[in-house]
Amino acid sequence: MEIYHGNIVYSESVKSLKEIKSGYIIVDNGVIQGVYDKLPDEFSKYKVIDFGNNIIIPAFNDLHVHAPQYPQRGIAMDVLLYDWLNQYTFPLEAKYKDEAFYKSVYSAFVNDLIKHGTMHAVVFATIHSPASDYLVSELEAKGIKAYVGKVNMDKDSPDYLVETTDASVKNTEEFIKKHINNKYAKPILTPRFAPTCSYEILKKLGELADKYDVGCQTHIVESLWEKEEAKKCFTGCRCDMQIYQEAGLLKHKPFIAAHFIYPSKEDIELLNKCGGYAVTCPDATTNVIAGIMPAGNLIDTGINLAIGSDIAAGSYLGIYRQVASAVRLSKIKSLYEQDNRTISFEEAFYMATLGSGEIFGKVGSFKKGYDFDALVIGDLQDPFMELPPKQLVERFCYSGDVTSIKARFLRGKSI
Ligand code: GUN
Ligand code: FE
Numbered sequence: 001m002e003i004y005h006g007n008i009v010y011s012e013s014v015k016s017l018k019e020i021k022s023g024y025i026i027v028d029n030g031v032i033q034g035v036y037d038k039l040p041d042e043f044s045k046y047k048v049i050d051f052g053n054n055i056i057i058p059a060f061n062d063l064h065v066h067a068p069q070y071p072q073r074g075i076a077m078d079v080l081l082y083d084w085l086n087q088y089t090f091p092l093e094a095k096y097k098d099e100a101f102y103k104s105v106y107s108a109f110v111n112d113l114i115k116h117g118t119m120h121a122v123v124f125a126t127i128h129s130p131a132s133d134y135l136v137s138e139l140e141a142k143g144i145k146a147y148v149g150k151v152n153m154d155k156d157s158p159d160y161l162v163e164t165t166d167a168s169v170k171n172t173e174e175f176i177k178k179h180i181n182n183k184y185a186k187p188i189l190t191p192r193f194a195p196t197c198s199y200e201i202l203k204k205l206g207e208l209a210d211k212y213d214v215g216c217q218t219h220i221v222e223s224l225w226e227k228e229e230a231k232k233c234f235t236g237c238r239c240d241m242q243i244y245q246e247a248g249l250l251k252h253k254p255f256i257a258a259h260f261i262y263p264s265k266e267d268i269e270l271l272n273k274c275g276g277y278a279v280t281c282p283d284a285t286t287n288v289i290a291g292i293m294p295a296g297n298l299i300d301t302g303i304n305l306a307i308g309s310d311i312a313a314g315s316y317l318g319i320y321r322q323v324a325s326a327v328r329l330s331k332i333k334s335l336y337e338q339d340n341r342t343i344s345f346e347e348a349f350y351m352a353t354l355g356s357g358e359i360f361g362k363v364g365s366f367k368k369g370y371d372f373d374a375l376v377i378g379d380l381q382d383p384f385m386e387l388p389p390k391q392l393v394e395r396f397c398y399s400g401d402v403t404s405i406k407a408r409f410l411r412g413k414s415i
Helices: 067-072 081-097 099-115 129-142 165-179 199-212 224-233 240-246 265-274 282-289 295-301 319-336 345-352 354-360 389-399
Strands: 002-011 017-028 031-036 048-058 060-066 118-124 145-149 185-187 216-220 255-259 277-280 304-307 374-377 405-410
Touching: 002 345, 002 354, 002 389, 017 345, 017 389, 048 389, 048 405, 060 067, 060 255, 060 277, 060 304, 060 319, 060 354, 067 081, 067 099, 067 118, 081 099, 081 224, 081 282, 099 118, 099 129, 099 405, 118 129, 118 354, 129 145, 129 165, 129 185, 145 354, 165 185, 165 199, 199 240, 216 240, 224 240, 240 265, 255 265, 255 282, 265 295, 277 319, 277 354, 282 319, 295 304, 295 319, 295 345, 304 319, 304 345, 304 354, 319 345, 319 389, 345 354, 345 389, 374 389
Parallel strands: 002 048, 060 118, 118 145, 145 185, 216 255, 255 277, 277 304
Antiparallel strands: 002 017, 017 031, 048 374, 374 405
C-alpha cells in the first residue's frame, strides 16, 4: 500500500475537472483505492510519500503519433500535406529497413514519450516488419499500454515505400500473431490512408480484423485534398468512413480516426455507431494540414474525442501542449465559422486523459480501480498571484515543459 500526498487534479467527466487541495491518493498494487481530502484513520500506519505543494495529475494518452517520424519533428513545416509526405516523410520512413537506424530511433522515441508524460499511445510504425516488431518490443518492455501498427501501403506510393498487396497482408498477419498476446503493447491494423490503399487490401485487412479481433487506425478526412482523393479512389463510397465500413474495418475495437477535420454527416454517424475515436492533432493541423477539427460540435454529437501529437506533422511530443492548442484552435474555428462552438480547458484535458483512456483499460483518471499512472508537476506557482491547482495545470499545458514534470508513475512504480 502506498499513500501519496499533494494537490490532486483529474477529470471526473467531460465537464468536471476535480481538484483536491492537499489530498491523499491510496494505491495498492499499482491500482487506486481511493482519493481523500483527509487521510482516513485506517491508513495512518502507512508511510506517506509527500509531494507537498506539487500537483498530481493522470499521465497523458497520445492517440495519434508516428514513431518513425520522430527524427523529423520541428522541420519541414512550411509545406502542405502532399508535399510534406512526398518530399520529407516518405524518404525518412524508407530508412526503417536499416536495423541500426530503427533501433536507435525507436529506443529514443519511447524514452522521450515517457519523459513527456505520455504513458498510453496509439502509434504508427512503417511498412517494415522487423522495425515494427522492435517498436512493439520496446513499448512492451517499458510496460507502456499501446496499440502499434505496421503500416499498409500498396498503391500510389513511391516504389521505395510500398509492398505488394499480398506481401503486405501476409506481413501484417505475422505482425498480429507475434504481438496479439502481449500484455501492454498490442497490434492494430494500420492502412495509412485511403489514397495509398487498394480496396483489395482493405478487404483483406477486414478479414484479419475478424480473424484476430483487432481494431484499426487510419487518417480520416484530414485535408480537403485527402477527402476528395479518397472519394476519387473509391468511387462507390460517399465518404471516407464508408470505405472502412465496406471493408469490414469498423467492427472491432478500437477504431481510431486521426484528424477528422472535414467530416460529412455520414462520417459522423458511422464513427459514432462504431464507438470509434476522432483524434485532433492541433499542431499537425496548423503545420501541414491546414484545417481545424470542429471539436466542440463533435463533442455535442456524442462522438469520442481524443488528442494526438501526430509527430512529425505535429512538432512537439508533449500532449499537454496539445491540450492548450486544442482550446486555442477551437476559438479560431469559431471566429471564422460561427456555428462552431469553442471548447473549454476541462473538455480538452478530459480528451487527453479520461476521455480517451478507455481503449487501454482503466487509465486516465484517479477514480477507484484505475491504474496509478501519474505525473507530479511543479515549479508552476509564482510569487505574484497565488493560483489554485487547476489553474496551475492549465499553466502547465500552456507554458510548461518537461522540466515541470518532477516524477512519473506507471502502475504505481516510479519511472
Ligand atoms: N496522411 C498519410 N500519412 C500521413 C502522415 O504520416 N501524417 C499525417 N499527418 N497525415 C498523413
Ligand atoms: Fe498522422
